[in-house]
Amino acid sequence: MSSLQLSLAAIGALTVGAVVVYNYWTSRKHAPRQADPHRDPPLESSLNAIEPVLDADPAVSSSMTEPFEPVLQDNFTHLSQPDRKTQLDALIDVLAVIEVDQPVSGDAALAALPSTRRVGTKLFSVEGFFQVTGQWEALAAGRRYNAFQAGVQLANRVGALNNIEFSEFVVKTQAFADAIGGSASFSDMLEEVARAKELDQFASVHDAQLSFTLCARTAAWSPGYIHQHAARLGFVPGVIPGRMVLPALVQGLPAVLSITFDTHAAMAEDPDLSPIRSFALSLDVPQTAREEQPYVRLREAAVSLAAQMDGVVTDGEGQVLSEATLDQIGLDLQQLYDALDARELSAGSPQARRLFS
Structure with missing residues (x-):
């Protein structure tokens, strides 16, 4: 074999090798981020958690970032147990x-x-x-x-x-x-x-379901990756695949926050290979008492997850939410709470939970 043929063969081998390496690198780069098995207990350990379901009949929405610190339960020791008195009320x-x-x-x-x-x-x-x-x-x-x-x-x-x-x-x-x-x-x-x-x-006029969208900046996320990071903030698996909830401090009340992502990805044969580029973090305002500080927790959870998962917090149209916008949403929300209080339909009350269902 001539030196020319040897050179061509070597070049060909190098080219094939480079293509293989590039494809491997690209595959790794764009593969969904996976949960770290060494950082947290297996997800199965939390599957016994059950999403609260109201006895009231189940069912508009408006879209509305310091690291997250869980709100201390001591702040809510005054919250009452679920109302077990009469359900009927002439108000509604x-x-x-x-x-x-x-x-x-x-x-x-x-x-x-x-x-x-x-x-x-x-x-x-x-x-x-x-x-x-x-x-x-x-x-x-x-x-x-x-x-x-x-x-x-x-x-x-x-x-x-x-x-x-x-x-x-x-x-x-x-x-x-x-x-x-x-x-x-x-x-x-x-x-x-x-x-x-x-x-x-x-x-x-006074109904609101606030929703933030968390979008991946670079690599997509796997369902397990989302579960792992959300679980660190207290979220547990919901009843429906692709849903996690942050339970209320009082057992039996509706969840404070919820996370939802592609159900098909959550139910895939191999979820680790199912890329998810965004998920929603939501709050049903009338269903949750303001004493639970739901908006503060929604905002802090969104910022924390975005920072940990290399994501960005946006509205439903993909626009990045600024600090000023988030502050204004908080002020508007307080006015909404006041209006519900004035009508004797305080957010989180049995009457409000039935009316806004």
Whole structure:
């Protein structure tokens, strides 16, 4: 073989080698970032965490960076346990009183309830007056009740109570009253429908679901990488793949914050090879009491995750959120809280959680 042929062969080998090395380097550079198995316990250790689910009927949004420090639980020791008193409230419900000539057992009342606890898209409930405590309460076996009240929500995130739904409410309530030998009295339909529209209009103006989008600057992230970093801030896996939640300090209340990313990536056969370039960090404002400092925690979590994961915090349109913009969102949010308080629908209250559901 001539020297020319040897030279060409050497050049060819070097070229092939360079291509192989370049392809390997490119593959490594663009591969999703992986969780570090040596820094944190395996993710499976936290899979027993369960995302809180409200008993109230589940369901507008507006998009709205110092390192994150978890808020001390001592700041929230004054928060009460989930409200287990009467659910019905004239503020957000149409109420119908059902009188009875003699006490009715809770077992009989439960048996008389309709098969579905909904009127159209609204929650339908019946409560009994327990004379021993002098309070209205959810029906329970083993009790005896001297009166009953049925109720249907005036509005929720689906919309206001309409004429058809009011009529269905009357039919269901009357059927219950007949079954227990009671007499029901109803308010005027037109007045209640008008009240529903006004409440729905207020709720629409004062509803907010804040969402930050965290975008990768360079290399994409794997689901495990997101899980690992979010878990350090207290997030746990949610019910749905591709969702993590920051639980409230009081068990049973809605999550304070949520993280959502591509469900298909989370369910992929090999999630480590599923690149994710962005995920959402969200807060459902009316569902969370301001005492939990949800916006402060949302902002700090977003900044911390962006710094740790080489990302950037943007709005839903991909615009980077400045400090001034974030400050203004915080001020606007305080005004929203004040408006809800003035209407006796404070964020995080049982009434607000039902209305904004």
